[in-house]
Amino acid sequence: MKKLLLCLLGLLSPLSAADTVPDDLVIIQKPIIFDEKRKALTLQYMQERYGMVQKEPTIEPRMVVVHWTVIPTFEKTFEVFNPPELPAARDGIRAGGDLNVSSQFVIDRDGTIYQLMPENTMARHTIGLNYTAIGIENIADGDSLPMTEAQLEANTKLISYLANKYPIEYVLGHSEYHRFRDTSWWKETDANYFTEKNDPDIAFMNRLRSQLSSLSLKPLP
Template structure:
């Protein structure tokens, strides 16, 4: 792979320059997500929503569509808001996948049955390789579900608790990914 050619098409969020900056040496972790939305356009709309007093919102750095199209929404030297407690040290990669959409917290709709495409996985592995070459401190990879284990009341029945985050979910092929990258899965006690 030619690392001089970036894989991702820059498509900066309107607030990307308002995201807090960081040195690239601070990055040692990739966090994988699924968008839990129907398509890339909807993911972009959600990413553009301003949610914080800083004028920023929730977004990953990279988005990989089902056909393998890769877009970068935030520069690596900016801290994107994609996972509680780990943002300053991590890069967020979002894979387009409907997940539990549109009933994210409904206890009757917790199955995440959409498989990831081979195009997504191929591009993800290329991106991870490119990031490893760019960022010598990058060593770890985790799923959002590994790092945010909070249980919340279900939207249909507050007496039932459901996982706030389940992505990238049960369809994500962790064994395949880990066999094809130098990154190691970060396990957090708890």
């Protein structure tokens, strides 16, 4: 009954027969714009970056990539992710296409989980892996805004839920995505399109994976 009520209130993703949502997991729906323009840009990205030609911008989630935003609030993060097209201020990554960056989830500093996109719709958050990776952004910067205990707990609950719903094999930080470059998982067509990342810190990721030890996760390459 609690799950159904939260769903009707828009606090949980729409339920299906396959979903098993823990009673203590609340996901607030806050969808970004996903109009025909964003759909077309996503399909273009998938074709140009990964050589994937599809009618719908869907993915088969096999990994979760954890990030921090550097942006200090959820509200500002939402404003950045909401437009379909990459703004002029992000010219440094325009070589990868005009699709704006985004993620499926954002976790605020108090552990509140927001869902911006369907889990199986592609978001641009990690070079080379977007076609199979669910992105979780955290409101943090590793400096004046370190990752919080509430975010650790929220990431643990959310990823546990996702791993029960999809065949998730890896949980990695954005700073670790380079470890997939020489594997069959890496689909980026331009060998020179790559950026170094430091989010989140490895200590946090090790703590998170320790919390997820009951899952059948694989060690990173």
